[in-house]
Amino acid sequence: MAAASIGAANTAVLKDPKAQIQRFQGLRSSGSIRRVDVSTVRSSASTVVSAVSTPVKPETSNEPKRSKVEIFKEQSNFLRYPLNEELQTDASNINEAATQLIKFHGSYQQANRDDRGPGGKSYQFMLRTKNPCGIVPNKLYLAMDDLADEFGIGTLRLTTRQTFQLHGILKKNLKAVMSTIIRSMGSTLGACGDLNRNVLAPAAPFVRKDYLFAQQTADNIASLLTPQSGAYYDLWVDGEKIMSAEPPEVANARNDNSHGTNFPDSPEPIYGTQFLPRKFKIAVTVPTDNAVDILTNDIGVVVISDSDGEPVGFNIYVGGGMGRTHRIEATFPRLAEPLGYVPKEDILYAVKAIVVTQRENGRRDDRKYSRMKYLINEWGIEKFRSVVEQYYGKKFEPFRELPEWEFKSYLGWHEQGNGAMFCGLHVDNGRIGGKMKTTLREIIEKYNLNVRLTPNQNIILCDIRRALRRPITAALAQGALLQPRYVDPLHLTAMACPALPLCPLAITEAERGIPNILKRVRAVFDKVGLKYNESLVIRITGCPNGCARPYMAELGLVGDGPNSYQVWLGGTPNQTTLAKCFMNKVKIQDLEKVLEPLFYSWKRQRQQGESFGDFTTRMGFDNLQEIVEKWEGLVERSSRSNLKLFVDKETYEAMDSLAKLQNKNIHQLAMEVIRNFVAAKQNDKSE
Structure with a gap:
């Protein structure tokens, strides 16, 4: 037949x-x-x-x-039943079968774990878009921005697979949100579920x-x-x-x-x-x-x-x-x-x-x-x-030889090759909200820009005329969307999954916890004498499913209990080596006890140009374990000068507000300003 x-x-x-x-x-x-x-x-x-x-x-x-x-x-019936019936009920949630099927349509049913009142679970839905290559037309971006405010929690989230996530959608609003996305040149079909993502x-x-x-x-x-x-x-x-x-x-x-x-x-x-x-x-x-x-x-x-x-x-x-x-x-x-x-x-x-x-x-x-x-x-x-x-129906030919892989973030300004430019913007944890969200909306709408989302939760503004570089740069800075040289290097490669309070699989914090963890890592760097421009790839997830790809990180933290993480070491900056589990059940308050001896040893014993991940692999986990166990602490380096002694109250308060906006302490921000000023002067002399 x-x-x-x-x-x-x-x-x-x-x-x-x-x-x-x-x-x-x-x-x-x-x-x-x-x-x-x-x-x-x-x-x-x-x-x-x-x-x-x-x-x-x-x-x-x-x-x-x-x-x-x-x-x-x-x-x-090919992803219809019983979802079609469950969407018509007055209940705030859907049943088990429909919960599985709606994933194929691009949505997860969630409950806010921070909001468990006498009325039971606070059900809501997360929607994820499908954007091959991360390409987002202008019309779709503006629609997603509107939907986040009208039906969501007021923020957009960029994912590690070049898509948007909207959180906080109520069941009664699902069809309105979905249809708006579809009619705005977008889709959520296949963003979740047992199929190609x-x-x-x-x-x-x-x-x-x-x-x-x-x-x-x-x-x-x-x-x-x-x-x-x-x-x-x-x-x-x-x-x-x-x-x-x-x-x-x-x-x-x-x-x-x-x-x-x-x-x-x-x-x-x-x-x-x-x-x-x-x-x-x-x-x-x-x-x-x-x-x-x-x-x-x-x-x-x-x-x-x-x-x-x-x-x-x-x-x-x-x-x-x-x-x-x-x-x-x-x-x-x-x-x-x-x-x-x-x-x-x-x-x-x-x-x-x-x-x-x-x-x-x-x-x-x-x-x-x-x-x-x-x-x-x-x-x-x-x-x-x-x-x-x-x-x-054929035999595969032999695999062709490839050059070494490199991680490329495309942050900052770049030539596209057709006379136009693009600007890559770092977004901490991919979460766009507040002044940043308003600023992006204004720029994208005013200049009719298309955007692209990156696999590292960042955003690229595309097809920008050269004459617009200066005004757009100034406008972005007002929304804390800074050029990469003004962003702490630790933040540039860090990633975290959403985790608590919405993900039902989360064991501990990730997105909400990473800003403070990065501050503490920076403090340990300062303490052991690592330079500000040195960095490593840090990724954090609230459970072992690995949505932020922590198993490729130089330092991966994987939730394994309340306020507790596994520590994974050994990934490489170009993401070609699998990390391995170094320690289990490290409480969040004890993180410095592990990181301080590791970073100090890296500072003192690394080979020229050796990344942290390569260093931990070369040293071996047995040696590193012994170093951590025998560590007696490092005397704090000379106390920092009190910035209040050197600037007026108004300037101090303004810097403090800007530092908080960028998830930094005021000392870190002051040091960045000084370094950038000195670097600019040196560049002026060389030119």
């Missing part, structure tokens, strides 16, 4: 999702949609076609064990072939793996399809079933009724640019260009992931590893083959082990590659 006609003989199965999946599995087991004829395989001048066949699962009389979420998905790419708007190609590829992958059933539009805009046209190559790749990848005649040709076993993350970048934390993704895609700078293909990494569970050693963070190389015209087919391999073989009985990293860890990369090749 031809693949295109399978299912057409009995379209009634579409009304019964369980029958649909059982029928498809039966067809595959019987070999009806098995492919061994390579005459239909896509051809490529740079790829050797091999006679590979679609994997066939053995027949089994026992229905495999599945988690509760798998049952919810199967019975949902937002696809990362470098946010910098360089007019360069490789960057433009990476961003277009990320957008195409996002479109390929977007749910197709229409449930999202049925629920939030009454069935109206408000979608931009996708490139024909995306539709061709999605509909291609040459190797048994699809559910024929299904509203969801790639996902079927069950979608994926767990969330799935993809990033695309260019060589050297590791702004996307490429090795932490399920799939990492790297543009390969020829000697003329023309993109010709892609290296593919697979198997990264950050989540783990405390005290269960079988769960762990993992770095992605090389899978192979494909020509540029095959990237969508290769990505689809990887996704389908995970769809068919990832665990669905225990969600702790359902990410693709566990499948690859169990199988090994050779077996995994072999199965993917059967769905892909």
